[in-house]
Structure formats: structure tokens, C-alpha cells
Amino acid sequence: MLEVELCGIKLRNPTMLASGILGTSGAALKRVALSGGAGAIVTKSIGLTPREGHRNPTVVEINGGLISAIGLANPGYEEFGDEIRVAKEGGVPVIGSVYGFNFGEYAAVAETLQKYGVDAIELNISYPNVGKAGAFFGYSEELSHEVVKEVKKRVSLPVFAKLTAGAGDIVAIAKACEDAGADAITAIGALRAMKIDLITGKPILGNEVGGLSGPCIKPIALRCVYEIAREVDIPVIGCGGITTGEDAVEFFLAGARAVQIGTGVLYRGITIFKKVSQEIKEYLEENGYSSVDEIVGLALR
Amino acid sequence: MHEMQVVKIKKIIKETKRIKTFILDLDVSAIPGQFVMVWLPGVDEKPMSVSYTKGDLGITVLRLGDFTRRLFELSPGDMLGIRGPMGRGFKVYGDKLLLVGGGVGVAPLAPLAEEALAEGKEVTAIIGAITKSELLFVDRIEKAGGRVLISTDDGSAGKKGFTTDVLRELLEEETFDQCFTCGPEIMMAKVLDITREKKIPTQASLHRYFKCGIGICGQCVLDGIGLRVCKEGPTFRDKELRKSPEFGRYWRNAAGQKIYFGGKK
Ligand SMILES: Cc1cc2nc3c(=O)[nH]c(=O)nc-3n(C[C@H](O)[C@H](O)[C@H](O)COP(=O)(O)OP(=O)(O)OC[C@H]3O[C@@H](n4cnc5c(N)ncnc54)[C@H](O)[C@@H]3O)c2cc1C
Ligand SMILES: Cc1cc2nc3c(=O)[nH]c(=O)nc-3n(C[C@H](O)[C@H](O)[C@H](O)COP(=O)(O)O)c2cc1C
Ligand code: FES
Numbered sequence: 001m002l003e004v005e006l007c008g009i010k011l012r013n014p015t016m017l018a019s020g021i022l023g024t025s026g027a028a029l030k031r032v033a034l035s036g037g038a039g040a041i042v043t044k045s046i047g048l049t050p051r052e053g054h055r056n057p058t059v060v061e062i063n064g065g066l067i068s069a070i071g072l073a074n075p076g077y078e079e080f081g082d083e084i085r086v087a088k089e090g091g092v093p094v095i096g097s098v099y100g101f102n103f104g105e106y107a108a109v110a111e112t113l114q115k116y117g118v119d120a121i122e123l124n125i126s127y128p129n130v131g132k133a134g135a136f137f138g139y140s141e142e143l144s145h146e147v148v149k150e151v152k153k154r155v156s157l158p159v160f161a162k163l164t165a166g167a168g169d170i171v172a173i174a175k176a177c178e179d180a181g182a183d184a185i186t187a188i189g190a191l192r193a194m195k196i197d198l199i200t201g202k203p204i205l206g207n208e209v210g211g212l213s214g215p216c217i218k219p220i221a222l223r224c225v226y227e228i229a230r231e232v233d234i235p236v237i238g239c240g241g242i243t244t245g246e247d248a249v250e251f252f253l254a255g256a257r258a259v260q261i262g263t264g265v266l267y268r269g270i271t272i273f274k275k276v277s278q279e280i281k282e283y284l285e286e287n288g289y290s291s292v293d294e295i296v297g298l299a300l301r
Numbered sequence: 302m303h304e305m306q307v308v309k310i311k312k313i314i315k316e317t318k319r320i321k322t323f324i325l326d327l328d329v330s331a332i333p334g335q336f337v338m339v340w341l342p343g344v345d346e347k348p349m350s351v352s353y354t355k356g357d358l359g360i361t362v363l364r365l366g367d368f369t370r371r372l373f374e375l376s377p378g379d380m381l382g383i384r385g386p387m388g389r390g391f392k393v394y395g396d397k398l399l400l401v402g403g404g405v406g407v408a409p410l411a412p413l414a415e416e417a418l419a420e421g422k423e424v425t426a427i428i429g430a431i432t433k434s435e436l437l438f439v440d441r442i443e444k445a446g447g448r449v450l451i452s453t454d455d456g457s458a459g460k461k462g463f464t465t466d467v468l469r470e471l472l473e474e475e476t477f478d479q480c481f482t483c484g485p486e487i488m489m490a491k492v493l494d495i496t497r498e499k500k501i502p503t504q505a506s507l508h509r510y511f512k513c514g515i516g517i518c519g520q521c522v523l524d525g526i527g528l529r530v531c532k533e534g535p536t537f538r539d540k541e542l543r544k545s546p547e548f549g550r551y552w553r554n555a556a557g558q559k560i561y562f563g564g565k566k
Contacts, residue, residue, distance in 0.1 A: 020518070021517050021518070021519070022517065022518070022519035022522065022529075023519055024518075024519045024520065024522075024557040025519045025522040025524070025527070025557070026524075027522055027523065027524045027525060027526065027527035028519045028522040028527050028529070030527055031527030031528075044519065044557075050556040050557075050558055051556055052554070052555035052556045053512070053555060053556070055345055056338075056340075056345050056346035056347065056511075056512060057305070057338070057340055057346040057382075058512045058513060058518065059512070059513040059514075059515065059517070059518070060305060061302050061303055061304055061305075061384075061515070062304075063302075066517075068513070068518075070512060070513075070518055073512070073520070073555060073556055073557065074556065074557060075553075075556050075557040075558045076556070076558075079557075079558060079559075086524075197305065197307055197342070197382065199307040199380060200307060200342040200343075200380060200382075202342045202343055204305055204340070204382070206345065206346070262517075263517065265516070265517055266515060266516065266517050
């Protein structure tokens with residue numbers, strides 16, 4: 001009842017781990033698959049060279065969510081093969097997230113992750129906290145189109161484009177990615193935000209500003225998915241603030257084929273994927289549906 | 302939710318030439334072995350074990366690099382940001398306890414000793430340091446009624462050598478219900494080897510590079526077992542650690558690259 005298919009990839013349930021949550025470590029990804037119950041796992045965004053990321057504090061908890069600025073820390077693509085090998089022992093599809101500072105980097109890293117055996121590539125053109133990487137591309141139709149096109153030339157795997165609501169017109173970006181050959185759209189990444197301490201008068205995050213995630217961004221993410229799903233033909237993966245089965249169902253109704261969960265791990269632990277899946281199943285049963293597919297996009301009709 | 306609380310430093314105690322205790326204006330009840338994230342505004346934020354777990358929170362810091370050097374420049378009245386206490390503390394079983402602490406690793410063991418002694422348990426602590434003047438919390442544990450055995454690398458106090466040398470000798474004579482250890486990882490790995498032979502269940506408090514401190518970034522995850530040092534740890538059972546090929550061999554830097562202890566692969 002919970003199985004879904006995404007670009008030819010079969011998922012045992014529609015919950016995926018979002019990029020950047022526990023995703024630098026193969027051992028953690030495997031645990032999210034085995035004990036957590038995720039239907040698929042997305043790795044941390046990987047780049048060409050090792051990056052230490054931003055100085056601590058890298059996260060600050062606020063009412064309704066989290067502001068984080070890890071700064072794309074990662075060991076670089078050369079060292080990441082081992083982690084993917086371990087992650088695959090989890091027995092669920094592994095999606096390799098890629099970021100870059102230029103088209104060539106995106107393509108080179110994506111090609112290598114394909115060699116390591118990932119099941120799909122997710123292009124991070126959504127991350128807002130590192131100068132000219134990530135969202136730098138996702139803010140522009142032209143650059144988004146170009147990134148997807150260059151990566152599609154080099155890999156045969158399905159390619160997802162992960163978008164940011166920080167873009168002026170996220171629907172236009174989604175269409176540009178679809179035109180360039182993207183196989184799916186993930187929406188959305190964290191939103192630029194900050195927190196200032198009243199006593200010291202200083203921003204708390206080492207990077208001063210960070211990305212807002214968690215329940216407080218859900219209504220924005222839902223609106224994005226709804227608007228994108230109305231305009232594109234490729235599958236949309238919903239992400240942003242999902243912590244319960246009811247949240248996930250809302251995204252399905254808005255047109256998402258699957259959902260990603262990140263910050264929810266903080267509130268409900270690593271087994272959140274099992275819990276949300278169970279809650280989705282209960283909703284489907286109570287309302288007389290026999291599959292997730294039956295409710296995808298109902299709100300759009 | 303672990304909101305950042307910015308609090309005043311009430312008191313600073315110079316423990317040794319390179320170790321200071323900071324008592325904060327923050328009332329807590331922590332379990333020994335838990336940690337807090339300590340924010341020095343404008344500088345950085347790092348994990349520190351709670352060394353005073355009841356009443357005013359205390360941390361005990363070894364001066365090492367830039368962050369701790371900046372901490373050492375602070376005076377009472379200055380402010381620090383605190384998230385926590387967080388993580389899993391030590392869990393005490395049995396009545397006859399053995400503690401093995403190296404260097405600043407004694408920080409989480411001292412409150413454990415005090416609490417156990419107050420409950421009428423028997424505590425023996427092996428405390429090691431490079432030299433006599435760097436020994437931490439010997440008086441504190443003795444005052445609470447514990448027995449302390451000492452080792453120093455240079456032989457200026459107690460046995461010349463390592464805590465593990467003292468441990469080996471002690472376990473020829475005596476046995477214990479539980480062992481608790483904190484210190485350099487190579488030392489803890491040896492402690493685990495020795496207590497395994499003697500069938501003494503052991504808990505160790507691990508140190509890994511922390512970023513989020515709340516179990517979501519994945520920076521501190523141990524290979525083999527996938528457990529997060531900041532969430533399922535920092536204290537672990539011996540049987541958990543034996544399943545990790547990483548324990549005693551390597552850690553990961555801020556980029557997530559493996560760094561081998563002692564520089565060898
Ligand atoms: C759970 C836990 C409890 C700790 N408790 C204490 C304590 O009670 N007293 C104490 O003095 N120290 C403690 N530490 C270590 C402390 O967090 C710092 O690593 C140490 O003080 C280094 O300080 P520095 O930045 O001045 O030195 P640096 O020269 O910058 O770093 C020295 C080494 O410290 C480690 N380190 C640096 N940054 C971090 C970080 N963000 N997270 C973890 N490790 C890091 C690295 O191994 C580095 O090589 C604890 C660490 C952990 C994980
Ligand atoms: C600590 C942290 C790190 C993240 N790192 C990445 C990353 O490397 N790449 C990426 O595409 N998104 C990253 N994200 C964004 C998430 O994947 C997700 O899009 C966002 O958090 C919204 O979903 P959520 O509310 O379920 O967390 C990160 C989010 C957090 C909280
Ligand atoms: S420091 Fe982020 S998961 Fe432990």
C-alpha cells in the first residue's frame with residue numbers, strides 16, 4: 001500500500017531522508033534505512049574538494065524549527081565511495097546529492113557518484129549559505145537550466161533538481177529544469193534566516209545567517225509543491241517541515257509523489273520514517289484508499 | 302528544545318597550570334557524563350562535559366587551541382552561551398566502582414564519584430596526568446570519600462607510567478562491579494581491553510568533533526554502529542564500542558575525513 005515508484009526507482013514507502021541530515025556518514029545512512037525505516041536516503045551534498053564548513057554554532061533551535069549553517073561540510077567526492085558502499089547496505093535506494101561552484105564541478109561529482117553506485121542524483125541548487133554554490137544557481141532560470149543540462153550529458157541516472165523558495169519564481173525555475181531534462185523536482189531547501197541573542201547583541205550562528213527548516217516552513221513548502229506540480233509533468237518530491245503522516249498526506253494531495261524528512265529527525269528520532277509511514281497508511285485505510293498514488297494531486301483537480 | 306541560554310560566569314577556579322573550572326550562573330541537574338555546548342560569542346562553540354552537575358553548572362577546561370585560549374581570557378561576570386545538558390550520561394550499576402581518568406578526562410568522572418559515594422557506594426579512582434601539577438580533582442574525590450590511585454608520565458607523583466599500568470596491577474588484586482573511563486582514546490581502548498579480560502563491564506565517554514550537538518548533522522557518528530556520540534553518547538558501553546572499527550583507531554575532522562590516532566593508518 002505504501003510502495004511508490006519514482007523515475008523508475010521503487011520505494012518501499014514514500015518517506016526519504018533529506019540531504020544534510022546525518023548524511024556524511026555511511027553508517028548513519030544505513031541506520032536510517034535499517035532501523036529508521038526510510039524508503040530512500042539522500043546523502044549530504046558532496047562537492048569536488050573537502051570542506052570543513054562554517055564555524056560553530058552551526059545550528060540554533062527556535063520555536064517551530066531550526067536555523068542551520070553547516071556550510072556544505074563534506075569530505076570531498078574522492079573519499080565518499082566508502083560511505084556510499086556502507087549506505088547501500090541499508091537495502092534502500094541511495095540518492096547522491098551534489099553541489100558545485102560551477103557546472104563542471106556538478107557534472108564531475110555526479111558522474112563519480114554514479115560510478116559509486118547511487119540510484120539517482122539530486123542536484124543541490126537550493127542551499128543558501130555558501131556564496132556562489134547551491135542556491136546561487138537555483139535563483140536563476142538560466143543557471144538552473146544549464147546545471148541540469150550539463151549533468152544530464154554526463155550521467156544516465158535519474159536526476160532530481162532541488163529548488164529553493166528563495167528564488168523569485170520557483171515555478172519558472174522548475175520549468176527550466178524540466179526543459180533541461182530533469183527527471184524530478186525536489187522542493188524545497190532551507191530558507192535564509194537568522195537569530196540574534198539579546199544579551200550579547202550578536203547573531204548566534206557562526207555564519208551569522210543560516211537556513212530555516214522544520215515545521216515553521218511547511219506552509220511555504222506546501223505552496224511551492226502545489227504550484228510546481230500544477231505546471232510540470234515530472235514527479236515532485238515534497239520537502240520542508242514534515243514531521244507527521246498528516247503533513248506527508250498534505251504534500252501528496254498537493255501533488256508530491258514522495259516526501260523528504262530532515263529536521264523531523266530532531267523531534268521524533270531516527271524512527272520518524274517508520275512512524276510517518278504508519279500514519280500515512282492509517283490515513284489511506286481510514287479513507288478507503290489502497291495506495292499513495294491514488295491521492296497524489298487530489299487538491300489540484 | 303535546547304535553546305541557547307546566555308549566562309554569567311560566577312566563578313573561575315584555577316585547577317592546574319593548564320586547567321580551569323568555570324562555574325556558571327545556571328541552575329542544572331545533569332547526569333555525570335552529559336555535556337553542554339559552550340558558545341563564546343563571536344568566537345566558536347564547543348562541547349564540554351559537565352563537571353559540576355548539581356546546583357550551579359560547572360565545566361572544566363584544558364587550554365589547548367584557540368577556543369580554549371580565548372575561554373581562559375575570561376573573568377567572572379563575562380558571558381557564555383550554553384545549550385544543554387545533553388547526551389546520555391553514565392549509568393551506574395553495582396556497588397563497587399572503578400574510575401579511570403586521564404588528563405582533563407577526569408572532569409565527568411568527579412561528579413560521578415561524588416554522587417556514587419553519597420549513595421554509599423565504594424569508589425576507587427585511577428587518575429593520570431603528564432606530571433604531578435597537572436593532576437585533576439584528586440582532592441575533590443578524596444574529600445568525597447573515594448580512594449585515589451595516581452600515575453604520572455614523568456613519575457613526579459604516584460606510579461611512573463600510565464593509568465593502564467596502575468589498572469593492570471590493581472586488577473591482579475581486586476575486582477569491581479563497573480568501570481567508567483574518560484581520557485585520551487588510546488588510553489580508553491586499552492582500559493577496555495584490560496577490563497574485558499577481567500570481565501568488568503565498562504562505560505567510556507567519547508570525544509568526537511561536534512557541530513550540531515543535537516543528533517542531526519551526522520558529524521559525530523561512529524562507523525560500524527551508526528551511533529551518534531552527541532545523542533546516543535557521549536558515554537557508551539564496552540560492547541557497543543567493540544562493534545565499531547573506528548573506536549581507538551580514528552576520528553573525523555570537520556570535513557568528515559578520517560584522521561588516525563597517532564598518525565598511522
Ligand atoms: C562530549 C565532549 C566532552 C568534552 N569535554 C571536555 C571537557 O570537559 N574539558 C575539555 O577541556 N575539553 C572537552 N572536550 C573537548 C573540547 O570540546 C575541545 O575539543 C577542546 O577543548 C579543544 O579546544 P580548542 O578548540 O581550544 O583546541 P583546537 O586546537 O582548536 O582543537 C584541538 C582538538 O580538539 C578537537 N576539537 C576541535 N573542535 C572541536 C569541536 N567543535 N568538537 C569536538 N572536538 C573538537 C579536535 O580533535 C582538535 O584537533 C570535550 C569534547 C567532547 C566531544
Ligand atoms: C543541518 C542541515 C543540513 C542541511 N544540509 C543540506 C545539504 O547539504 N544539501 C541540501 O540539499 N539540503 C540540506 N539541508 C536542507 C534539507 O535537506 C531540507 O531541504 C530542509 O531542511 C527542509 O526540510 P525539513 O524541514 O524536513 O528539514 C540541510 C538542512 C539541515 C537542517
Ligand atoms: S554533532 Fe551533529 S550529529 Fe552529533
